[in-house]
Amino acid sequence: MALTTGAAPFVESARSDGELYIRQPYELYSEENHEAWRRLYARMLPRWERYANDHFRRGVTSLCLDPRSIPKLDDVNCFLRPLTGFQAKAVSGYIPAFLFFDCLRNREFPTTITIRRLDALDYLPEPDIFHDVAGHVPMHTDRAFAETLVRFGECAHTAAEIVAGIRDEETRLHTLTSIIKAMARFFWFTIEFGLMRSPEGLRVYGSGLLSSFGEIEHSLNSAEVQRYPIELEWAINQAFEINHYQPLLFIVDSFDHLFKLVGELEQWMKQGKLSHVAPGEPAVNERDLQSFLRITT
Numbered sequence: 001m002a003l004t005t006g007a008a009p010f011v012e013s014a015r016s017d018g019e020l021y022i023r024q025p026y027e028l029y030s031e032e033n034h035e036a037w038r039r040l041y042a043r044m045l046p047r048w049e050r051y052a053n054d055h056f057r058r059g060v061t062s063l064c065l066d067p068r069s070i071p072k073l074d075d076v077n078c079f080l081r082p083l084t085g086f087q088a089k090a091v092s093g094y095i096p097a098f099l100f101f102d103c104l105r106n107r108e109f110p111t112t113i114t115i116r117r118l119d120a121l122d123y124l125p126e127p128d129i130f131h132d133v134a135g136h137v138p139m140h141t142d143r144a145f146a147e148t149l150v151r152f153g154e155c156a157h158t159a160a161e162i163v164a165g166i167r168d169e170e171t172r173l174h175t176l177t178s179i180i181k182a183m184a185r186f187f188w189f190t191i192e193f194g195l196m197r198s199p200e201g202l203r204v205y206g207s208g209l210l211s212s213f214g215e216i217e218h219s220l221n222s223a224e225v226q227r228y229p230i231e232l233e234w235a236i237n238q239a240f241e242i243n244h245y246q247p248l249l250f251i252v253d254s255f256d257h258l259f260k261l262v263g264e265l266e267q268w269m270k271q272g273k274l275s276h277v278a279p280g281e282p283a284v285n286e287r288d289l290q291s292f293l294r295i296t297t
């Protein structure tokens with residue numbers, strides 16, 4: 001009865017009961033689970049010092065994450081909430097797109113509670129608590145970044161309103177699929193894999209990079225990675241694959257810059273520019289679509 005990714009009966013039974021939001025049954029973490037956290041944290045720390053942006057490093061300090069054991073979300077939230085109002089909210093796994101963005105709007109971050117296997121620290125079949133709490137949550141201590149996430153959440157409501165006004169069902173589904181794809185791409189190339197300028201050169205702010213021992217270094221040092229100033233029209237039309245290091249990364253100037261881009265994304269959505277983005281990954285599934293169609297805004 002541990003909380004290991006792919007082998008956590010507590011989480012699996014919540015999923016099969018359809019429970020998205022759960023508690024963190026801290027007593028179920030095994031010694032092996034804590035050891036996985038210890039090793040992940042210890043090997044990441046020097047890489048954060050070299051490659052992570054300042055906001056993130058300050059966030060790690062202000063959350064008082066314990067390098068020796070998996071954090072209790074309640075403790076993390078005690079430090080986080082007074083800073084930006086954000087809190088980590090335990091979930092059983094995948095959250096359909098609208099609900100995910102709506103959580104952000106309410107300053108809640110859906111957070112996985114399982115941790116990867118100790119004998120496969122570099123293999124991540126799905127997000128785990130190290131990715132979510134050590135990779136994402138420190139960013140939520142930064143006010144400008146937190147406001148950007150809230151704006152993302154508001155964009156999802158705008159999308160739901162737009163598609164609710166489309167009478168023809170086929171057009172409605174096509175438009176919604178395209179808008180979700182555009183939002184997912186933008187989120188991927190910024191919140192998950194973004195790079196940011198700093199006086200010392202490029203630094204990482206995307207959580208997919210901040211939680212990956214191998215890719216954080218690769219993202220800044222490999223000659224094979226293409227790094228370009230972000231352009232909204234490019235990011236929303238650019239497909240990506242999740243099963244290898246990212247070959248293309250986008251750079252923002254600051255979180256104020258990112259905040260403005262999310263506002264622009266919403267404007268483009270209203271103008272119809274997101275209604276026919278280029279085909280390709282990521283796939284939009286039925287649960288994502290239904291999550292937008294079921295709400296009344």
Ligand SMILES: [Fe+2]
Nearest residue numbers: 127192207208
């Ligand atoms: Fe993530």
